[in-house]
Amino acid sequence: MSLQGSRSSRDSAGMKALVKLALAVAVLAPIVAAPGCSAPSEETAPLVVALPRVPQPGEFGVASHTYELVGPLVPKTTTMVTAWDLPQNPLTDITLDTREDGERIKYGFRLFTNTPAETPRYTPSGMTCANCHLNAGQRELALPMVGSAGMFPEYNNRAGRRFSLEDRIVGCFYRSENAVHGPDNGGLQAARAAAVPQPASARNNEPPLPDVNSEEVVALTAYLRYLSEGYTPGEDPPWRKKNRISREDLLPIDALDPTRGEAIYTELCVNCHGPDGQGVQVGDKKxxxxxxxxxxxxxxxxxRYYTLAGFIRYAMPYLDPGVLSDEDAQHVSAFIISKPRPSYQYxxxxxxxxxxxxxxxxxxxxVAEVAGTGSQPH
Incomplete structure (x- = not known):
């Protein structure tokens, strides 16, 4: 699928709608600008109504605004008007209506953007995929997923083996979504031998854990592959893995200061995330x-200190990313990581x-673990 081509055809088709919108503005503007409906001023400025410029190929147009995409991505710096734009939205993509995998892609999109509501059995946390992969995985420097599906299978250092895309999604369920239930029953060892990273969960009537064949994992895979259509498999997109602070700018672990990070958090982060870190409701977003x-x-x-710091450095604050220095982002990371969170028992x-x-x-x-006692790491 040609991203630019499909977008260009949509823009062309929307030209008449934009002109109609401009005419409506011309009719309504005098009413809106009537006395008592606008801020007071010393003199009344002449009314000027400009026709909205029709988006050109490579631009993204949504009724009231037009701006340049960064490749296929929403720009990192945005406004409240554009903050949740989606260049590719399966729910409005009419081409999916005739595709065999269309409904699966749409379900995957809904899972990605509202994970706890769509799959509560696998998501005891309040985390949604799009909390980290902003704009449904389509925003610059916010862990974008466009074009990423073709990079799998990919070696995973933590697991010590190659991961399929489905493996990677399962891992996100276990860790980022905290889908692991019940006590450790040794399931991961057997799972690794079977190349399926799923701990067993048969005790205490626990719900099943996601695996590579779960319908939710299959649907999320379909959505990510949809975002990667038109990209060459094995060719790393230039916007991938950019949320990293350079090695020479990393602070030693013992130099990270949670207290300093808390002060920065209070100044720049608390309006959206709240003093308790649980998030502030803004309309239908949180x-x-x-x-x-x-x-x-x-x-x-x-x-991980540096992983979280890289995300903070380049993707936060939400409407003005990049205002924190490398050093400040690392201190904020240390503050957040100093707070309590669920333990991953594997x-x-x-x-x-x-x-x-x-x-x-x-x-x-x-010391006990180094001595080989087998104690659980914390």
């Missing part, structure tokens, strides 16, 4: 919980073949 029982667990990638299965990353905050091995 930021995901940054800590507490409904947040991601301590086995998730965002529980951490002892991670990093069996690869070195433990130095920023893996909850994998600190104590």
């Amino acid at each position: 930021a995901g919980p940054l800590w507490g029982s409904r947040s991601w667990n301590d086995g998730a990638g965002m529980s 951490k002892n299965e991670d990093y069996q073949t690869e070195p433990l990353p130095i920023d893996a905050a909850f994998y600190r091995l104590d």
Whole structure:
């Protein structure tokens, strides 16, 4: 699918609608601008009604605004008007109506953008995929997923093996969505042998855990492949893996200051995330919980200091990303990670073949573990 071509045809088809909108504005503007309906001024300015410019190929037009996409992505800096724009929205893509996988793609999109509501059995947390992958995985420097499906299978350092796209999604359910239930029953060892990363969950009438064949995983896979149509498999999109602070700018772990991070959080983050980190309701939108029982667990990638700091540095604050320095983003990361969150009880299965990353905050091995007692890492 040619992204530019499909968008261009939609823009052309919408030209008449835009002209009608402009005429409506011309009729209604004098009413809106009548005395008592506008801010007072010393003199009345002449009414000027401009026809909205028709979007050109490569631009994204939605009724009241037009702006340049960054490749296929919504720009990193946005406004409340454009904050939730979607260049590719399966729910309004009429081409999916005749596709065999159309309904599956739409379900995957709904899962991606409202995970707890669409699959409560796998999502005891309050986290949605789009809390981290902003604009449904279609925003610049906010972990975009466009074109990423073709990069799998891909080696996963934590698991020490190649992951399919389905494996990666299952891992997100276990960690970022905290879908792991019940006590550790040794299921991961057998799962790894079978190349299916699923711990068993038969105790205490626990609901089943997601695996690579779960309908939710299949649907999410379909949506991500939809976002990757037209991209060459195995060719890394230029916008992938850009949320990383350069190695030379990383602070030593013992130099990270949660207290300083809290001060920055209070100044720049609290309006959306709240003083308790649970998110502030803004219309029908709400930021995901940054800590507490409904947040991601301590086995998730965002529980690593530098990983979380990279996301904060380039994707936050939501409407003005990039205002934090590399150093400040790392201190905010330390503050968030210092807060309580669910424990992932299978951490002892991670990093069996690869070195433990130095920023893996909850994998600190104590003397007993080094001595080989088998204690659970925290």
